[in-house]
Amino acid sequence: MFYTIDILGTIAFAISGVLVAMEKKMDLFGILIIAFVTAVGGGTLRDLLIGDTPVSWMKDITYTYVIIASAIFAITFKSKINYLRTSLLLFDTIGIGLYTLIGIEKGINANLHPIICIALGTMTASFGGVIRDILCNEIPVIFRRETIYATTCILGGVVYFVLGQLPIDSNIVYIVSGFVIIVTRLLAVKFKFALPNIYNN
Amino acid sequence: MFYTIDILGTIAFAISGVLVAMEKKMDLFGILIIAFVTAVGGGTLRDLLIGDTPVSWMKDITYTYVIIASAIFAITFKSKINYLRTSLLLFDTIGIGLYTLIGIEKGINANLHPIICIALGTMTASFGGVIRDILCNEIPVIFRRETIYATTCILGGVVYFVLGQLPIDSNIVYIVSGFVIIVTRLLAVKFKFALPNIYNN
Amino acid sequence: MFYTIDILGTIAFAISGVLVAMEKKMDLFGILIIAFVTAVGGGTLRDLLIGDTPVSWMKDITYTYVIIASAIFAITFKSKINYLRTSLLLFDTIGIGLYTLIGIEKGINANLHPIICIALGTMTASFGGVIRDILCNEIPVIFRRETIYATTCILGGVVYFVLGQLPIDSNIVYIVSGFVIIVTRLLAVKFKFALPNIYNN
Numbered sequence: 001m002f003y004t005i006d007i008l009g010t011i012a013f014a015i016s017g018v019l020v021a022m023e024k025k026m027d028l029f030g031i032l033i034i035a036f037v038t039a040v041g042g043g044t045l046r047d048l049l050i051g052d053t054p055v056s057w058m059k060d061i062t063y064t065y066v067i068i069a070s071a072i073f074a075i076t077f078k079s080k081i082n083y084l085r086t087s088l089l090l091f092d093t094i095g096i097g098l099y100t101l102i103g104i105e106k107g108i109n110a111n112l113h114p115i116i117c118i119a120l121g122t123m124t125a126s127f128g129g130v131i132r133d134i135l136c137n138e139i140p141v142i143f144r145r146e147t148i149y150a151t152t153c154i155l156g157g158v159v160y161f162v163l164g165q166l167p168i169d170s171n172i173v174y175i176v177s178g179f180v181i182i183v184t185r186l187l188a189v190k191f192k193f194a195l196p197n198i199y200n201n
Numbered sequence: 202m203f204y205t206i207d208i209l210g211t212i213a214f215a216i217s218g219v220l221v222a223m224e225k226k227m228d229l230f231g232i233l234i235i236a237f238v239t240a241v242g243g244g245t246l247r248d249l250l251i252g253d254t255p256v257s258w259m260k261d262i263t264y265t266y267v268i269i270a271s272a273i274f275a276i277t278f279k280s281k282i283n284y285l286r287t288s289l290l291l292f293d294t295i296g297i298g299l300y301t302l303i304g305i306e307k308g309i310n311a312n313l314h315p316i317i318c319i320a321l322g323t324m325t326a327s328f329g330g331v332i333r334d335i336l337c338n339e340i341p342v343i344f345r346r347e348t349i350y351a352t353t354c355i356l357g358g359v360v361y362f363v364l365g366q367l368p369i370d371s372n373i374v375y376i377v378s379g380f381v382i383i384v385t386r387l388l389a390v391k392f393k394f395a396l397p398n399i400y401n402n
Numbered sequence: 403m404f405y406t407i408d409i410l411g412t413i414a415f416a417i418s419g420v421l422v423a424m425e426k427k428m429d430l431f432g433i434l435i436i437a438f439v440t441a442v443g444g445g446t447l448r449d450l451l452i453g454d455t456p457v458s459w460m461k462d463i464t465y466t467y468v469i470i471a472s473a474i475f476a477i478t479f480k481s482k483i484n485y486l487r488t489s490l491l492l493f494d495t496i497g498i499g500l501y502t503l504i505g506i507e508k509g510i511n512a513n514l515h516p517i518i519c520i521a522l523g524t525m526t527a528s529f530g531g532v533i534r535d536i537l538c539n540e541i542p543v544i545f546r547r548e549t550i551y552a553t554t555c556i557l558g559g560v561v562y563f564v565l566g567q568l569p570i571d572s573n574i575v576y577i578v579s580g581f582v583i584i585v586t587r588l589l590a591v592k593f594k595f596a597l598p599n600i601y602n603n
Contacts, residue, residue, distance in 0.1 A: 021344070022399075022400075024340060024344075024345075025345070025400060026340075026344045026345060027344065027345065027395075027396050027399075028396045028397065028399060029343065029344065029350075029351050029352065029396060030341070030343070030344025030345060031344075031399075033344060034344070044250070048249055048250075048450055048455075049446070049450075049455065049456060049457050049460065050455060050456045050460070051252070051453070051455025051456060053249075053250065053251055053252025054250060054251045054252060054311055054313060055250050058250065058251070058313055058314075058317050059313075061314040061316060061317065064314075064316055064317065064320075075399055110456055112456060112460055112461075113460075113463040113466075115463060115466055116460045116463065116466065119466075130537075134335060134536060134537065135331075135335065135340070135341065135344070136340060137338065137339065137340045137539065138539065139426060139428075139537070139538060139539045140432070140537065142431065142432070143423070143426075143428045143429065143431065143432025143433075143435060143436070143537070144426075144427070144428060144429060144432060149431075150431050151431060194429075195429050195430045195431060196430065198424075198429075198430060198433075198477055199424075199427060222545070223600075223601075225541060225546075226546070226601060227541075227545045227546060228545065228546065228596075228597050228600075229597045229598065229600060230544065230545065230551075230552050230553060230597060231542070231544070231545025231546060232545075232600075234545060235545070245451070249450055249451075252453070254450075254451065254452060254453025255451060255452045255453060255512055255514060256451050259451065259452070259514055259515075259518050260514075262515040262517060262518065265515075265517055265518065265521075276600055335536060336532075336536065336541070336542065336545070337541060338539065338540065338541045
C-alpha cells in the first residue's frame with residue numbers, strides 16, 4: 001500500500017514539475033528534467049546527506065517509468081489538467097505525508113537526533129519543489145508564500161516522535177502522524193492558514 | 202588516448218565557463234569557480250549520486266591545473282577566442298561523447314539499470330553547463346533552446362547498449378557509440394536540428 | 403576553544419543568512435532555511451565531496467539549536483542589529499579563518515593533494531554564502547564584488563602548507579595561518595583591497 005501511495009505522490013510531483021517548466025517555455029528535455037527533479041529531488045538530497053548511495057530512484061527503475069509517463073501525459077493533456085486539480089492536490093498531499101515519514105524513518109535508521117530526522121522528513125517532502133524552482137530561476141515558492149506547506153511536515157514529525165514515546169503500535173503511530181500532515185495541509189489550503197507575518201507592511 | 206580526449210574536453214568546458222562568467226562581469230575568483238564547475242560539475246554530480254567519493258577531480262590534480270591554465274588563457278586572449286571557435290566546438294563535442302560513455306560505464310560498474318546508466322552519462326556530459334547557468338542566475342540553456350544537445354547523449358547511450366547485446370568487440374561498441382554522439386551533435390549544430398516544438402506560438 | 407570559535411562563526415553566518423532572506427521578504431520557514439544553509443552549507447558541500455556522511459551538522463544537534471536561536475534573535479532585533487555590526491564582522495572573519503583550516507585538515511585526512519585541500523578549506527568557509535545567494539536568486543556575491551573574501555582563505559591555506567614543511571609545532575602552524583586569514587580579511591575590509599579588475603570599463 002505504501003508503494004502505491006509513493007507512486008501516486010511521484011505522479012503528482014512530476015506533473016507539478018511539468019506545469020512549472022511549461023510556464024517557463026522549456027523544451028521537451030527541460031520539462032522532463034524538471035519533472036524528474038521535482039519528483040525525486042527531495043529524496044535524493046536526503047540520501048546524499050546521510051550517505052545512502054546510489055540514491056533511491058537509481059535502484060528502482062519504476063520511478064523513472066512513472067515520471068516519464070506522467071510527463072508525457074501532462075504535456076499531452078495540459079489544457080485539461082485543470083479538471084484533475086482536486087485529484088492532484090490530494091495525491092500531492094498524501095505524497096507529502098508519506099515522504100515526510102519515509103525521511104524520518106531513514107534518519108532514525110541512521111541513528112540521528114529526532115530533530116534532524118524531522119528535518120530529513122521535511123526535506124524529502126519539500127526540497128524537490130525547491131530544486132525545481134532554483135532550476136526555473138525563481139526564489140523557491142515554499143520560502144516565499146506565507147503558507148504552512150513545510151510546517152505541516154514538521155508538525156506531523158513531532159506527532160510521530162511524541163506518539164512513539166507511548167505504548168502504541170508502530171503502525172498506528174505511522175498512520176496517525178501521516179494523517180496529521182494530510183489533514184492539516186488540506187485544512188491549510190482550504191482556510192488559507194499562514195505563518196505569522198513578520199513584516200510590518 | 203581517452204585521457205587526452207578527457208583533457209581536451211576539460212579545456213573546452215572550462216573555456217566555455219570563462220566566457221559565460223565574463224559576460225556576467227564576474228571577478229577573477231568567480232570566473233575561476235565557474236570554469237571549474239562547468240568542467241567538472243557533471244562528473245561531480247554523477248559521483249555524488251552513485252556514492253563514488255572523494256569525487257574524481259579531487260583524486261587527480263591534473264584537472265585542476267588544466268582548468269586554471271585554460272581559464273588564464275581564456276581571460277588573457279578573450280578577444281581572440283573567436284578564432285578558436287571551430288576547435289572549441291570540436292573539443293567540446295568530443296568531450297561530450299567521451300563523458301557520456303564514462304558516465305554509462307560508471308553506472309554499469311555500480312550495477313544500475315541501463316536507462317539509469319544512460320541518464321548518468323547524459324548528466325556527466327551536460328550538468329556542468331546546468332550548474333554553470335544556475336550560478337550565473339540563468340535558466341539552464343539546455344532546458345530552453347530547442348537543440349538536441351542532451352538528446353545526442355541519450356541516442357549514443359542507446360546505441361551503446363544495443364550494440365552491447367551483439368557479439369561485437371567492446372572497444373568497437375565504445376568507439377561507434379562515441380562517434381554517434383559526436384556526428385549527430387555536429388550535424389545538429391550545422392543543420393540546427395531541434396526537438397519538436399510543443400508550444401503553439 | 404576551537405568549538406567556541408566554531409559556534410561564534412555559526413552565529414555570524416546564520417545572522418547574515420537571516421538578513422539576506424528578510425531583504426527578499428521570505429516567510430519564517432524560508433528565513434530559517436536560509437540561515438541554516440548559510441551556516442552549514444559550505445561544510446555540507448565539503449563533506450559530500452569527500453564522502454564523509456552523514457554530514458557534520460547532522461551528527462551534532464548543537465548547530466541546529468544555535469542556528470534556530472540566532473535566527474529568532476536576528477528576526478526579533480532586526481532593527482538593532484546594526485549596532486552589532488563590528489562584532490558580527492569579527493565573528494564572521496574568525497569563523498572564516500577556522501572553517502578554512504577545518505576544511506584543509508579534512509582534506510589532509512582524506513589524503514588529498516594540498517591544492518585540493520586548500521580548495522576544500524575555501525569551500526567550507528565561503529560556499530554557505532554561495533548557496534544562500536542561489537536560493538535567494540542572486541548571482542553569488544563572492545563571484546561579483548572584486549573583494550578578496552575567498553582569496554584570503556587561499557592565502558591562509560598556502561601559509562598553512564608552507565609552514566607545515568618547516569620544523570614548527572603544528573599548533574603554531576594552525577594559529578599563524580588562521581591569523582593570516584583573519585588579519586588579511588580585516589585589512590581588506592578596512593582598505594577595500596580588491597582583485598585586479600580584468601574588464602576595461
